[in-house]
Amino acid sequence: MNQAKRNEDQEQLLESLKVAIVEIDGDRAREAAQKIIAAGIDPRKAINYSIKEAADTVGQKFDCGDLFLAHLVMVGDLMDEVSTILEKNIPSDQLQRKRVIVIATVQGDVHSVGKNLVAVVLRAAGFGVHDMGVDVASSLIIQKAKEVKADMIALSSLLTTTMPYQKEVIDDLASMGLRSQFKVMIGGGPVTRDYANKIGADGYGKDAFEATEEAKRLLT
């Protein structure tokens, strides 16, 4: 088999994995991942091409209304599963560590839709995401960020009266001497970039996609 044919076959396999993820077809995605390994393709290529491209495509489909939040959750699960298959075949010293983000809606606030959306889009974009849910106290968020060695803390607030809790997390990090260990990104209905700057956050996202771009900018 000549090199050109081998390259073509490789590209087809990588593409088939991408398409299977976008179509949320678990059987086909797992099979494609196994075939990629059996064909001797560097699994990192599959991670950097198939999964990344699938994440971008799914994000675009969500943005224009072809896919919904549930699809993003399912795609995230499938991407995790496929990544695990691929990563098992990468020498541990060559494994690229996923950037980890702890996300929560702050204390006193039970709004979940926006935060859920940000969490799944971040996950679909390849970040390791720990979603702590809603109404979460600053101390618990910081504890979790330390525990999972997070790179970033993402904080949502939908109420004017819960925005001070975003500042509280930043202030608590500073007082504990941990501020430089974590980037902090904030968002939510009443939150603005000006407010983010005012309270010393590193980043701000007005929606899930802007938040994801901001996370990429801050962590890569």
Place this chain on the structure above:
Amino acid sequence: MALSLWEILIRSKGGPIIEEKQYDLALFKKTQELQKKYGIKYDPNKPVDVEGAMADQIYWAGTELFLELGTYCTTTKRVIKVSEKELKEEIRSRPEALELGQGRDRVKMGYREVEGRQEPIVIAGIQTIPFSDEEMMFKISKGCAMDRCVDGIWGGILLKISAKYDVVAGSPSEIYQYRKATEILRRAITAAGRPGMIIINNAPTSVATIAMYDEGVGLRRSDGMVVTGMSELKVTYDDLNRTAFALACGVPIHGAHSSTIGGFSGNPEGAAITAIAGSLQLISVQRAESIRCGVTDSRLKSRVSRAQLWAAGTAIQGLSRNARLIIDGSIGDHPAAGPGTKQYLYEAAAGFIISTVMGAHSTGGTRKFVVGNVPNYGTPLESRWMGEVCKGAVGMSRAEAESLIKYLLGKYEDKLKDAPPGETFEKLYDQGKLEPIPSYLELYEEVKVELRDRGLQFRDQKE
């Protein structure tokens, strides 16, 4: 045995344990299945269901969804289930009318039919916005209350205590400041000559909401209580705390629920089905006597996109045709555009027309969707608009409404993601006279004439 809050609490402790994510995914799967089973299809060319057949299908699909999936209690991580027999009894036993407010400001809020002649109750005021100071809150609230086409007003919150300390949800400052804000609200309606009119406010936590009740200077039993459920068929014990207080004190419970297009309900058809299920949840679980049936969109900061108008409007119609419940629509209460712009008036009008024609009241107040922490972001003129449009749409047929809605959508639907922010009260009102500045009033009258020419019969025209 009839359902009660206590039976609901037992089920919240003994129902099936399920991970929240699994519940969310089950909601998505079920709404997609049900729309196929019941032949539910959204046609963007028909933003209003003028026949009602689709509304009926949505009602039955939503009922099946509620009975099969149940309500997810995020406090106990369990599912609360209600039987078909219990649900029927809950619907049957709800009052056909509530009397709200006091004295000569008392109003009757009853069941409304689709295209009904019954005038809807309008609770305006600038819903839950931050105010810069006591004087400004008093002035704006008084202005909203003075307009005779509204039956009640919402309150908001003062941003700082003693102009210095932040108000923080879940802390003592929240209780203190919401209570103080409510006292200002009551003083404002008294100064407006309407001391018995309905006032509403809703704090982030139940404890601060309960603390606003005081027959003398705060909220009264006759004002009712808003019990907001979490999005998409969920409830917390904090929601049920409000219910418990209202039941103990004899306060009528007004439940509010929103499904989400793009959320776990998926498409507009799914959101319409979940909107019905959420309404039935409010009656059965939160023990509501009147219900807000709403639809949001995870991609938009407005509630009046074409798909939202269809989903919310058709769900309300389904409820109104199949259950004699007191329904609140309020679809036009959160425009993307800000006060002082034509787009605000167009967006609000579209939502309020659909609400009224489909058989609902509108009690959600007025406000730009996102106000951030900018204080005084609204004026009494938007309250007048809400009242005039809601009451003007009485008697309009669904076909007439559709024609007007299509016209209005043409004015704003491509601008929802980049809506004009508008201005604050300070820029739009003569504060001394408590009147809109001439240019804002002219803009208002211009849009009013525009809609009048297209068939909306404002009350001053009817009288």
